[in-house]
Amino acid sequence: MTHHDGGELQEPRDDRPPPQKQPVFNLPFIIVAVLGFMIAIQIGSAYLMSDTTYEAFLFTFGFIPARYTIPLAQQGLEWLWTPVTYSFLHGGVEHILFNGLWLMAFGAPVARRIGTTRFILFWVISSAISAFGHAALDWSSITVLIGASGVVSALMGAACRFAFPPRGQRYHPSFGHLLPRQGIVQALTNKTVLIFTIAWLAGNALIAVGFPLFGDVGGEVAWDAHIFGFFFGFLFFGLFDPKVASGEKAASID
Template identity: 50%
Template structure:
């Protein structure tokens, strides 16, 4: 049969069933936010807390939140039995607070970038435990460097630094990416020596350390606003992530 232009149209023979339309798979409709649930939950939590502080809480309430949930080294100079239990939860709760929208946005971007590969590798529950431990490690080094000072630290930068350190053990280096693509599995966790011998990892660590040394000497950092930056907490978190990821890694039989 031909149409008006004279070209022939192919029609199925009478009685033949039309071919079914191809099934649509999940890959045809990729998710808008391709982030693990753990990262989405963390982002929702820190953003939700900031929204409450910025739009709902009064100034007096925000001051109370900062004192009761921000981390301060001076708290540990006093007998723990003579104060509230804030000394117990502030080494973790400070990581959920942010002092400005710029601070929040900057940390959220880095959390999505480096938290995603770590969370996918170790799983949601281990990611939660990793967040708690790395937050405590970052606060511990900050307290050691600033012992007795009445400073107040907030922000997830120490945890994000730990995620960066952890990513150095498996996410960098061409050899690791090729192995993952060919095997369809997570790349093997590099030992500390293997990671340091990888040129990509070395360059990343050197640049990261130089940036924090510059911060220690007073160079302002994007995303910090006018507040001082706890560079020591960054280093504490990074060291925890780099040296201790194997304790959280389900693909490692023993720490390297």
């Protein structure tokens, strides 16, 4: 619309700033760093190592359950770091792509919520819990466990405590990490959380009986590591979360 001012037609001014475009991938730095680290390891192991070197690399940084049946004094120090380092190794492009996509989906909101330091601590502990949960079913196994699937499963469990709000609330990537943390019982009575958890457990049950649906593609799937990781994240997320639970006095947002 135009208006008349002193005999001259002028277009109205719009002083509002142009809308800002939201980036397609707005990931926390720690998620980008972990993804970059895993990709660098994959490229190095796939293209810069001989078969012999790669086998030694897996022995040094992969998780082997049978390692813990041998007295620690009779072996090197690999037992000390492999419960964590295995989570950064992957068996191929499909494996790292799958875990990377789930890491972005569930790791990003958790990282935004608990911060970098707590996220690193969560990663270390959930990685070890997933590994030893897997080993608990067969301590004598010499199969090398690699992949971030256990940690990603723990992040899924953690996200179930806040990223699926009860009816009447809405999740949005820009503020979803600020939603109140639901209690364990409250989360289990949340229809969305319950359906997601049942579907996820059913998928792993199918993997356990021989149907490779998702997870550690390219090799035997450590479905047990997924389950231990998920329940660790779901049950113990409150220990890492500085935000108060739903129903309590709202925490300040910094």
